[in-house]
Amino acid sequence: MLQYLEPRTDVPAINDWSTGLILQELGLVRRTLSIVALAALAGLVGCLFLPMEIGNIAAIVVLSLFLLVGAIGPVMHRIQTLPVRRGLLDEPWRRCPVTVVDHPDDKYPTYVRMLDSVVLESFPSSELRDVLRHRGEVFVCGPDEKGKAVIRIAGLAEMENVTVARPAEFVDREPEEPHEIGRPLDDPAVRKAFSGLVAGTRATLGTTIPAGIGAVIVLMSLWPIAPAGLVVGGVVVVLSLLMLPSLIELSRWYRDAVKAMHAARRWIPVPITLFPWQPGALVAGLATMEGGRLALVQFVDPNLHVIANIADTGTMWIAGVHEDVIAVGVPRLPVLTIAAIQPDSDTPREAPVPWIQRLRQPDFSRLPR
Numbered sequence: 001m002l003q004y005l006e007p008r009t010d011v012p013a014i015n016d017w018s019t020g021l022i023l024q025e026l027g028l029v030r031r032t033l034s035i036v037a038l039a040a041l042a043g044l045v046g047c048l049f050l051p052m053e054i055g056n057i058a059a060i061v062v063l064s065l066f067l068l069v070g071a072i073g074p075v076m077h078r079i080q081t082l083p084v085r086r087g088l089l090d091e092p093w094r095r096c097p098v099t100v101v102d103h104p105d106d107k108y109p110t111y112v113r114m115l116d117s118v119v120l121e122s123f124p125s126s127e128l129r130d131v132l133r134h135r136g137e138v139f140v141c142g143p144d145e146k147g148k149a150v151i152r153i154a155g156l157a158e159m160e161n162v163t164v165a166r167p168a169e170f171v172d173r174e175p176e177e178p179h180e181i182g183r184p185l186d187d188p189a190v191r192k193a194f195s196g197l198v199a200g201t202r203a204t205l206g207t208t209i210p211a212g213i214g215a216v217i218v219l220m221s222l223w224p225i226a227p228a229g230l231v232v233g234g235v236v237v238v239l240s241l242l243m244l245p246s247l248i249e250l251s252r253w254y255r256d257a258v259k260a261m262h263a264a265r266r267w268i269p270v271p272i273t274l275f276p277w278q279p280g281a282l283v284a285g286l287a288t289m290e291g292g293r294l295a296l297v298q299f300v301d302p303n304l305h306v307i308a309n310i311a312d313t314g315t316m317w318i319a320g321v322h323e324d325v326i327a328v329g330v331p332r333l334p335v336l337t338i339a340a341i342q343p344d345s346d347t348p349r350e351a352p353v354p355w356i357q358r359l360r361q362p363d364f365s366r367l368p369r
Contacts, residue, residue, distance in 0.1 A: 002181065002331060003313040004155035005305075006139070013089040013141050018308050021366040022157055025304055026080050028363050033073025040066035047228045055221025055229025062217065062232055082161055083141065083150040093139040093152065100133045101170035111165055112138065119170060120149060122162040130189060131156065131333060155333045157308040181331045184264050184319040190329060193336040194261060197327065200254030200301070200338075203247040211240035253300050257327040257338040260320030267331055268318040272297060274311055277364040283307055287316055289343070296342040297326075303337035304362050306330065311367045 008016045043063045050056050083089050098112040101119065109121045110129050120143075131153055132138065142149030147164035184190050214236030221229030274285040283299040297316070299307065309330050310316050319327040319336065329336040 003315065004330065004333075005157065005309040005312040006154045007093045007152055009093050009095060009139070011092060013091065013093050014084070016093065017366050017368055018157055018312065019089065019093075019152075019159070021304070021308060021364070022159055023081065023084070024366055025157075025362050026077050030073045030077035033070045035070075037067055037070025037073070040064070040070060043228070043232065050226070050228050053221070053224050053226040053229070055217060055224075055226025055233075058217045058220055059226070059228040059232035062213070062236070079161070080159070082148070083159065086142075086144060086146075086148055088141040088144060088148070088150050091141055093141055095137060096140050097137050098132075099136065099172055100129075101172050103165070103168055103170060105168075111170060113170060113172075114140070118143070119165040119168075120151070120162040121165040122151070122160050134189075134332060155305070155309060155330055156335070157304045181267055184267055184327075184329070184331075185261055187332060189332055189334040190319065190336065193329060193334040194258075197254055197257050197261065197336055197338070201251050201258060203251040203254065204244065207240040207244045207247050211237050211244075214240060250301065253325055253338050253340070256322045256325035257320065260322035260325060261327045262320070263322065264320035264327075268321075269315050270318060271314055272310060272316040273314070274307075274367065276369055277367055279363070279365070283361075283364055285310070285316075287341075289341075293343055295344065297339050298342075299328075299337060299339045301338055302361060302364070303335055305333070305335040306337045307364060307367070309335075 005018060007013065007018055013019050040063045044060060044067065047056055047060050047063065096114045098114055098120075101111045101113050103109070103111055109123055110132065111119050111121050112132065113119050120140075135154060137154070139152040139154070140149055141151075143162075143164050149162050149164070151160050151162055152158070153160075181187075185194060214233045217229050217233030218237065220226070221233060268290060270287050270289055272285045272287040274283065277283055283302045285297050287295050287297045289295050306328055310328075316328055317330055319329045321327075321341075324341055326339050326341055327336055328339050
């Protein structure tokens with residue numbers, strides 16, 4: 001039977017482990033981007049005391065982009081954690097059957113009608129909207145006296161802020177035809193997530209392009225000498241080169257995962273027990289593969305949704321196998337990740353990716369043990 005990650009409904013939402021995992025991840029992203037923003041701001045202040053040579057101007061442009069990207073983190077964190085400040089998560093999650101409905105005028109928001117005829121309005125991603133229409137239920141906290149609420153959908157480790165919609169004549173949408181669990185790439189939701197695996201095969205562009213830009217800035221700063229350009233360009237080049245070995249290896253894993261999914265004809269559910277996670281360590285577990293053989297599974301680039309589903313259900317859904325690489329997801333959900341397998345092993349012989357790759361890993365300390 002297909003099971004999904006579900007928040008607990010017998011404790012306040014703030015005490016639910018998967019909700020805590022979501023909030024923890026939001027905080028980690030905010031701290032990381034805040035550090036980037038502060039470092040870029042400090043660099044910009046220093047550039048103001050330097051002559052406006054072409055190399056220094058280029059450094060100012062790059063630092064401004066870093067500042068802009070870094071500033072997005074605290075802003076988004078404040079929006080996404082509104083339910084905490086409003087006290088909505090002090091109550092337990094409630095499982096509510098819902099119907100997706102259409103507004104006669106608005107085409108972009110998504111509206112759902114609960115059993116008590118309350119209609120909630122949200123702006124979820126297209127993937128989340130499709131899952132919502134398919135499942136026909138949500139987990140809700142609220143609404144409060146201001147008409148604000150927050151929802152979660154089974155299987156996804158994310159929350160969505162919603163509000164009670166204004167009065168309108170809503171029209172029920174036609175129900176979707178149920179999709180059978182067959183070939184992974186025949187699933188519309190999985191195909192959307194598959195594009196992320198394809199993008200991962202070009203992971204090295206994430207270092208080669210910045211390295212090229214950094215090298216250009218350094219060359220522009222040689223004459224006339226522009227200290228800011230030399231420093232900023234040099235730092236970008238060095239950081240890019242440090243990441244290059246990791247991303248070369250990661251792109252290989254993604255290429256194998258893409259091949260695995262193209263060749264897969266069905267989902268393979270296997271029981272798995274995750275090892276206790278430690279900071280700086282890979283997410284790993286021991287799975288019982290088909291035929292009863294044990295295999296060590298190490299998640300090379302762990303996805304929060306996939307890992308949370310595995311931790312909650314004890315089942316790993318394999319969407320394809322190619323040599324020592326597997327693509328892992330959840331049927332009917334737009335989530336995928338990759339993992340390395342070592343058959344008949346309960347301890348890792350070697351780390352599948354360089355240490356610097358682990359800096360991108362979410363904090364999984366809230367996973368149930």
